[in-house]
Amino acid sequence: MALLALFLLTLLSACSTENGGVPVLTGSAELNASGHTIGVPQGAAAMTAVERQFPQSRIEYFQSLSDGYLSVKQGKIDAFAFDRHSLLHVVRQNSDLAIMDGKIADEYIGVGSALGREALMKKVNAFIRQYRADGTYRDMYDRWILGKNPRMPALAEPKHPTLTLRIGIDGLNEPMSFYSDGQFTGFDIEFIRRLALFLNAKIILQQMEFSALIIAAETGKIDLLVASLNKTEERQEKMRFSDPYVDSEISLLVRKDRLPPKASALGPDDEGSRFDGKKVGILTGSSYESVLREQMPGAVPEYFNSFSDETGALKAGKIEGFLVDEPIARDIVNSNPGVTYLKKILRSDGYAFAFPKEQAALRDEVNAALKDLEEGGEIEKIDARWFGRDEAAKVLPDLKREGSNGVIRLATNSSSPPFVYHQNGKLVGYDIALAMKIAEKLGRRLEVADMDFGALIPSLVSGKSDMAASCITVTEERARSILFSKPYYRGGVVVLVAERGSRQVGNFWLGLRESFRRTFLVEDRYRLVLQGLWVTLVITLFSALIGTGLGFGVCLMRRAKTPWAVIPARVFIRAIQGTPIVVFLMILYYIVFGQVDIDGILVAIVGFSINFAAYVSEMMRAGIEAVDKGQHEAAAALGFNRLQTFTRITFPQAARYVLPVFKGEFISMLKMTSVVGYIAIQDLTKMSDIIRSRTYEAFFPLIVTALIYFAVAYLLTHLLALLEAKVDPQRRKRMVKGVAQP
Helix, strand or coil, X not given: CHHHHHHHHHHHHHHCCCCCCCCXXXXXXXXXXXXXXXXXXXXXXXXXXXXXXXXXXXXXXXXXXXXXXXXXXXXXXXXXXXXXXXXXXXXXXXXXXXXXXXXXXXXXXXXXXXXXXXXXXXXXXXXXXXXXXXXHHHHHHHHHHCCCCCCCCCCCCCCCCCEEEEEEECCCECCCXXXXXXXXXXXXXXXXXXXXXXXXXXXXXXXXXXXXXXHHHHHCCCCEEEEEEECCHHHHCCEEECCCCEEEEEEEEEEHHHCCCCCCXXXXXXXXHHHCCCEEEEECCCCHHHHHHHHCCCXXXXXXXXXXXXXXXXXXXXXXXXXXXXXXXXXXXXXXXXXXXXXXXXXXXXXXXXXXXXXXXXXXXXXXXXXXXXHCCHHHXXXXXXXXXXXXXXXXXXXXXXXXXXXXXXXXXXXXXXXXXXXXXXXXXXXXXXXXXXXXXXXCEEEEEECCHHHHHHHHHCCCCCEECCCCECCHHHHCCEEECCCCEEEEEEEEEECCCCCCCCCHHHHHHHHHHHHHHHHHCHHHHHHHHHHHHHHHHHHHXXXXXXXXXXXXXXXXXXXXXXXXXXXXXXXXXXXXXXXHHHXXXXXXXXXXXXXXXXXXXXXXXHHHHHHHHHHHHHHHHCCCHHHHHHHHHCCCCHHHHHHHHXXXXXXXXXXXXXXXXXXXXXXXXXXXXXXXXCCHHHHHHHHHHHHCCCHHXXXXXXXXXXXXXXXHHHHHXXXXXXXXXXXXXXXXXXXXXX
16 A cells, blocks of 8 residues: 555656746845755765855755756756756756756866876876867767767777776766666766777776765775766865866756746747747757757757658657758648748858868869859759759759769768758759759769768868768858858748647657656666666575575574673674664775775675674574573483484574564565665666666656565565465474374
């Protein structure tokens, strides 16, 4: 009944996330009052910053970042303080959350190590300087933190490593380090893998709670700590820090309904308010991001690799709309019933060909060709063909195989009809037609490569392509790394939306099904649950077996008649019973086995075995002393020695008293294994945290974890109950043996 009540209570909380009537926060200063609560991650620099700047507010401390985010979302706390680069990802995944303007503290994210590792830290700093100078940092920041194509690139492993480094990570801080597809990934993980190549080192990742990571780095249990570690004066007294490898600051995460609304460039007639707090799609690597930020500040960006993906997401109700150039919008509307675009032009753009910095001569030749084509009326003809209604006219001849003046390698993206798209297995469109005319005029052969939009500019910078075309707009940021031709088309950015009434109205059960899918089916996350369950069972069962044997030995010492055995047994029992298991595990892992390369699971088995033994020994002693001493005397009178008396008379009767208490302590140990995350073990509870850190949902991960613990505890309790019945003569079935008659 209690479990059912918990299920219903959680179900209700999952259904109601609205918090109507909450007061609006006009600034962070309002949080410094007794009526407000700010959440902070335990041990992080944000905790110190909040304690210093908000002395009047109530502060809640969280071990898990996802728990802090969820508490803001559910209205349990007013704000949560953490690194801005991590909060950007949270806001991108949760349209009802926002980051407050301004910062509450500066932040200098670096790599940490124990004192005395100056030589290693110099090498780390050399790598950081290199990865900032060659553009690797900017590329990683765009992909992981800004969400533009967040995926791990193919990086080689050191073939003949000259050293081994144990690197501590958090593993629950998306997009910095998180669990995906059976392995850790994210910004920090890519940073670590690139560092390993630079140092020619073999890497061993150690994932654990953040507070435990600090201790591990200070004590030298790990060589390096890469987990959004902020460089502070207090920490510098105990650790060494590298130069900053991520630029960030500490900010506050709040619910969007706590902030005053921001004005949109779309007026009421254009339904601009419909996008406030809603996801709006933008093409990865495009200039649409700046348009969204400037013209629709209340919208939440959602990144896609193609307009077709955005159209599918729009029709499925995943996004409220997406930004697109007006000619492309017209083509999409013609091909997709139920979608339309708002007439308001958010920004007028000029499309141009892009070139590498080394191709200034080619850029000048293309500009001259464009001028000739415009003056000769060729561009006007191309406009009429590709923006007209006659589909039969939208064809192109085959590309020429020869060119007397060489070749032009054109990079483009085929998801932008009518500018570039596939038709009957060929790339066609306005841009291709214009590029063919230019190549013909220059006496060159044209080679076209189709790729993701986000890869166009990197292909130019790397020299893979000579020219790029796919509705590329000229921006100051792009002009720093590439060259542009004169604009060949003037267009405008609009918002493509679903027509009113064209979507299916969702319901709670469909949302619940989607939540279940994301929690367990996406990326086969159920495998994480099974893996964590296996670790929990291994620790529990081995600890029970070893602890029972050890407890029996301590019990014998406790009942001995010599002080040299009794006193150590008493001290052992009192010391273990008086020490919290999580503290005991950390002592074992960081101090006792601090200089030993040992698996955390073995440490957990040792720790729980010792802890279990302390309690089992007292159970056994109480059970043995409950047996009447007269039976010992009777056994001696019958000729039984001490061993025979114990095994045949004392122990069977003592087991009747011990097993009921043993059963409860065994189940208690099963549940206590949930703290092993402090020593870098991914058990059932930790895997649940990993899933929640990806989905920001509490319902299914927590309920399923509770149900699994309940099922395992029930099964083990049932097995121990069967054993209890076997040793209890009053509960055993008896067979009356008669005397056979001759």
